[in-house]
Amino acid sequence: MDAETAAKVRLEAKSPYEMRVHLGDHVPDMDVKSALKSGDLGFLHSFTTGSTVDGPGIRLVAWTTACMFRCRYCHNPDTWTLKNGIPVPLERAIEEVRKYANGLKAMNGGFTLSGGEPLMQDRFAVRLFAAVKAMGVHTAIETNGYYGHNLTDDEIRSIDLVILDMKAFTREQHEAVTGLHNEDVLEFCNRLAALKRPMWLRYVLVPGLTDIPEEMEAVASFGASLGVVERVEILPFHQLGQYKWERLGLEYSLAATDPPTNEGVAKAVAIFRDAGLRAD
Numbered sequence: 001m002d003a004e005t006a007a008k009v010r011l012e013a014k015s016p017y018e019m020r021v022h023l024g025d026h027v028p029d030m031d032v033k034s035a036l037k038s039g040d041l042g043f044l045h046s047f048t049t050g051s052t053v054d055g056p057g058i059r060l061v062a063w064t065t066a067c068m069f070r071c072r073y074c075h076n077p078d079t080w081t082l083k084n085g086i087p088v089p090l091e092r093a094i095e096e097v098r099k100y101a102n103g104l105k106a107m108n109g110g111f112t113l114s115g116g117e118p119l120m121q122d123r124f125a126v127r128l129f130a131a132v133k134a135m136g137v138h139t140a141i142e143t144n145g146y147y148g149h150n151l152t153d154d155e156i157r158s159i160d161l162v163i164l165d166m167k168a169f170t171r172e173q174h175e176a177v178t179g180l181h182n183e184d185v186l187e188f189c190n191r192l193a194a195l196k197r198p199m200w201l202r203y204v205l206v207p208g209l210t211d212i213p214e215e216m217e218a219v220a221s222f223g224a225s226l227g228v229v230e231r232v233e234i235l236p237f238h239q240l241g242q243y244k245w246e247r248l249g250l251e252y253s254l255a256a257t258d259p260p261t262n263e264g265v266a267k268a269v270a271i272f273r274d275a276g277l278r279a280d
């Protein structure tokens with residue numbers, strides 16, 4: 001898509017399930033490289049407003065593009081590719097948050113950076129969080145944790161809440177779900193614990209793929225051992241993103257998979273509660 005056409009796409013979307021591709025194709029690779037280094041420019045799928053599921057209170061969410069994982073259940077595979085996102089100067093992203101800052105504070109909400117994987121654009125993330133914190137707005141990140149090592153301890157402290165999407169505990173299962181190992185994810189969790197940073201854990205429950213009791217028990221026991229996990233959210237698998245896989249020409253292995261039953265979700269929640277965690 002050329003720059004003029006891309007510029008007409010609204011930064012705000014109704015939801016992240018809106019399919020967005022090629023919006024940053026016109027940005028030269030050299031500029032992408034320097035943007036990633038400086039954080040002067042970010043690539044975003046969109047901003048969405050009014051979310052009640054991406055952190056405490058009402059959230060303004062910025063959805064970044066680029067991800068290193070290839071989760072078999074990913075709902076937004078259009079966010080895997082950096083240049084599918086809209087190139088957004090840091091200052092414009094800051095102004096977008098500023099528009100909502102007073103409302104977010106009044107509603108005990110805040111700003112959440114999600115993706116994709118936001119730490120694929122760590123300099124943009126860090127600078128945006130610093131600006132949002134300076135507005136007195138609560139900050140949260142939704143991350144898979146794989147690039148947590150890109151943040152310094154002080155940068156981690158500028159994020160009020162880390163919502164970590166735990167795909168699995170064992171390396172084997174993690175590779176089966178995402179295509180990559182999870183050593184760095186576990187290390188990042190341990191670092192958050194050492195820094196006493198508040199965390200929420202998420203676990204996507206997919207029948208036939210992640211509904212393995214031993215795996216959930218291991219995630220739960222690890223989560224409980226951290227001592228900083230305030231809440232666990234079991235996210236039932238759904239098919240809202242299926243059309244994106246098809247339109248992107250990607251092979252989707254879960255086309256015949258149904259959402260978990262209420263009983264299946266209740267069992268998963270019980271596993272985490274049994275480990276002493278607050279789960280729902």
Ligand code: SF4
Nearest residue numbers: 067069070071074116
């Ligand atoms: S980490 Fe998130 S964005 Fe990346 S592939 Fe997995 S579900 Fe999709």
